[in-house]
Amino acid sequence: MEYTILRPSLEGSTAFITISRPQALNALNSRFFEEMDHYISGIVADDSIRALIITGEGKAFVAGADIAEMVNMSPDEARDFSKRGQAVFNRLGQLPFPVIAAINGFALGGGMELAMACDFRIASSNAKFGQPEVNLGLIPGYAGTQRLPRLTNLADALYLLTTAEVIDAPTALQMRLIQKVTAPENLLDEARRLAGLIAAKGPLAVKMVKEVTRKGFEMSYTEGERLECDHFGDPFGNEGAEGMRAFLEKRKPEW
Numbered sequence: 001m002e003y004t005i006l007r008p009s010l011e012g013s014t015a016f017i018t019i020s021r022p023q024a025l026n027a028l029n030s031r032f033f034e035e036m037d038h039y040i041s042g043i044v045a046d047d048s049i050r051a052l053i054i055t056g057e058g059k060a061f062v063a064g065a066d067i068a069e070m071v072n073m074s075p076d077e078a079r080d081f082s083k084r085g086q087a088v089f090n091r092l093g094q095l096p097f098p099v100i101a102a103i104n105g106f107a108l109g110g111g112m113e114l115a116m117a118c119d120f121r122i123a124s125s126n127a128k129f130g131q132p133e134v135n136l137g138l139i140p141g142y143a144g145t146q147r148l149p150r151l152t153n154l155a156d157a158l159y160l161l162t163t164a165e166v167i168d169a170p171t172a173l174q175m176r177l178i179q180k181v182t183a184p185e186n187l188l189d190e191a192r193r194l195a196g197l198i199a200a201k202g203p204l205a206v207k208m209v210k211e212v213t214r215k216g217f218e219m220s221y222t223e224g225e226r227l228e229c230d231h232f233g234d235p236f237g238n239e240g241a242e243g244m245r246a247f248l249e250k251r252k253p254e255w
């Protein structure tokens with residue numbers, strides 16, 4: 001597939017996607033979801049990739065779903081658009097390596113929902129966040145109503161969802177919506193540094209810790225604890241044995 005919106009690249013074991021439709025502030029349209037779905041299908045089984053970084057070109061990360069595409073949708077078409085977007089964002093979050101949102105500017109509506117579908121988020125100090133759907137008489141459709149209260153808390157989520165207030169990066173950090181704020185010029189290097197930290201760890205352990213944490217988060221505490229225990233033994237005898245031996249022998253592990 002020829003990408004017209006995504007600009008994928010690879011630096012060693014770190015994959016990058018730059019969303020590049022700056023003339024519309026990278027607004028998410030059907031074509032974006034087709035390309036993203038195709039891209040995910042291509043990298044999901046690639047064992048050489050240890051992290052994916054998603055960023056936007058220009059002054060926006062993503063300024064929302066494409067209002068021009070949505071304006072004439074029927075209720076059924078809108079529901080389909082929502083369902084399709086949710087499915088693609090779920091696939092993104094389920095990739096077997098960490099997905100880092102590097103938020104370079106506006107992350108509004110569907111853009112904030114995309115960022116929330118990633119595993120964690122770093123942002124440049126000039127990034128802006130918000131769920132402005134109610135300004136348009138809409139509600140979020142890419143799981144913003146569900147991920148936001150889980151990432152922050154019910155009151156902060158309802159505050160943002162009902163007032164549509166646009167918040168700055170320090171406020172988003174305070175709400176724990178994002179994990180780190182950097183100077184704009186350092187954003188991608190910081191994302192690269194984090195991807196590098198991850199790439200130095202046990203590959204199977206990173207994959208497993210993501211899967212267990214994400215799956216367990218959807219379960220009761222007791223079920224999640226059981227899931228962790230079920231998987232705890234898996235690295236013994238292979239990657240975990242090497243990691244522990246390397247520690248005792250005061251050397252770097254060879255994964």
Ligand code: CO8
Pocket residue numbers: 023024025027063064065066067068070078079081082085106108109110111132133135136138139140141142
């Ligand atoms: N969709 C389509 N086009 C957009 C969008 C968008 N979300 N955001 C910006 N653009 C376009 C503008 O129309 C403009 O195009 P043109 O040059 O042709 O007029 C271009 O991008 C540049 O934008 P501005 O001139 O407005 O730039 P400013 O710097 O003045 O303002 C803002 C930047 C504040 C970000 C402003 O563009 C804005 O408010 N954008 C809309 C933000 C918004 O409301 N986002 C939420 C959209 S709804 C949504 O995301 C719902 C998600 C769930 C969908 C579920 C499926 C049904």
